[in-house]
Amino acid sequence: MVTRTAVTRHPACSAPPRYPLAVLPTPLTRAHRLEAALGCGPLWIKRDDLAGFGVAGNKTRPLEYLLGEALAQGCDVLVTGGGPGSNFTAAAAMAARTAGLDCELIIWGDRGDSANLALATAAGARICLTGDRDRAGIDDRVFARAAELRAGGRRPYPVPRGGSTPVGAVGFAVAAAELVEQLRPHPHPALLVIAVGSGGSCAGLLAGLDMAGVGWPVLGVSVSRPPGEIGARLTELASGCARLLGGPCTGSAPAGRLTLVDAVGAGFGVASAHERERALLALRTEGLLLDDTYGAPALAAALDRMPDLGGPLVYWHTGGLVPAITQRGARECAAQGGTP
Numbered sequence: 285m286v287t288r289t290a291v292t293r294h295p296a297c298s299a300p301p302r303y304p305l306a307v308l309p310t311p312l313t314r315a316h317r318l319e320a321a322l323g324c325g326p327l328w329i330k331r332d333d334l335a336g337f338g339v340a341g342n343k344t345r346p347l348e349y350l351l352g353e354a355l356a357q358g359c360d361v362l363v364t365g366g367g368p369g370s371n372f373t374a375a376a377a378m379a380a381r382t383a384g385l386d387c388e389l390i391i392w393g394d395r396g397d398s399a400n401l402a403l404a405t406a407a408g409a410r411i412c413l414t415g416d417r418d419r420a421g422i423d424d425r426v427f428a429r430a431a432e433l434r435a436g437g438r439r440p441y442p443v444p445r446g447g448s449t450p451v452g453a454v455g456f457a458v459a460a461a462e463l464v465e466q467l468r469p470h471p472h473p474a475l476l477v478i479a480v481g482s483g484g485s486c487a488g489l490l491a492g493l494d495m496a497g498v499g500w501p502v503l504g505v506s507v508s509r510p511p512g513e514i515g516a517r518l519t520e521l522a523s524g525c526a527r528l529l530g531g532p533c534t535g536s537a538p539a540g541r542l543t544l545v546d547a548v549g550a551g552f553g554v555a556s557a558h559e560r561e562r563a564l565l566a567l568r569t570e571g572l573l574l575d576d577t578y579g580a581p582a583l584a585a586a587l588d589r590m591p592d593l594g595g596p597l598v599y600w601h602t603g604g605l606v607p608a609i610t611q612r613g614a615r616e617c618a619a620q621g622g623t624p
């Protein structure tokens with residue numbers, strides 16, 4: 285039973301307060317038909333696309349701890365931001381409102397026809413469009429708006445883009461323990477593959493695997509920043525997260541198990557023909573919906589490594605269902621017909 289009223293503490297560790305949103309554990313499934321199509325395996329899929337809250341996917345996990353902290357601090361409005369297509373802002377709007385908080389979103393650019401922005405609006409968020417395309421300045425604007433609200437007597441909880449803070453990363457540190465438990469009866473994975481955007485998910489995973497004492501290697505598929513830039517950020521977030529959990533991790537340890545690949549390609553949100561073909565194969569063999577921004581590039585990177593791996597691979601399906609359905613996915617597939 286998921287209760288949405290109480291803030292609870294995770295029993296396994298000294299985790300910060302959690303506001304329950306997700307239905308956990310998310311399923312871990314074997315992709316037998318995809319394995320057969322590829323002629324190699326085993327391939328496990330960690331189904332965070334089915335995290336059980338709205339269509340929020342992997343964003344459900346950080347939001348549980350961000351809202352846990354917001355409620356513990358007595359905050360009454362969550363302020364965050366991102367691009368018009370941001371999965372995080374829509375998820376944050378739904379989660380904040382569910383927890384009884386108002387939500388304000390600072391969105392760069394124009395409204396456009398983003399389904400995520402429509403969802404955030406429908407959830408009751410107050411949207412402020414910047415009208416320019418400056419992405420990097422969004423976090424400053426979020427904190428400036430929070431200061432304004434505070435001056436007006438409100439109690440804001442500002443969250444940087446993507447929810448990637450040490451507190452947010454705790455969600456994925458707990459997820460790492462969840463995966464370790466699910467894989468207990470099975471051979472150890474040779475590789476874990478996850479998409480990397482703002483980095484909180486991968487950082488939490490690294491901290492959590494460290495704390496669980498397993499040495500499994502992780503491939504981070506970076507879709508928005510060059511690996512050199514995101515690597516330092518991951519180390520910082522992972523060590524901040526481990527400190528919150530009272531773990532032994534010093535910050536140098538998580539980087540050792542991590543390989544980062546550059547999947548920026550033709551740009552953020554643009555999948556290559558090869559990535560889209562891999563996503564269609566997953567749709568037609570397993571019914572998996574993958575978006576162009578995160579899912580398709582990360583799955584392609586995973587499948588490309590399988591023939592030489594010599595052991596099980598775990599692909600972390602992070603969700604992205606809103607863009608997967610509304611942008612390409614089903615629409616493109618229906619238009620194409622035939623087999624990939």
Ligand SMILES: *Cc1c(COP(=O)(O)O)cnc(C)c1O
Nearest residue numbers: 371481482483484485578602604
């Ligand atoms: C945000 C997001 C990611 C990346 O998570 P980060 O914590 O920002 O690195 C991956 N997949 C999907 C579908 C996302 O929405």
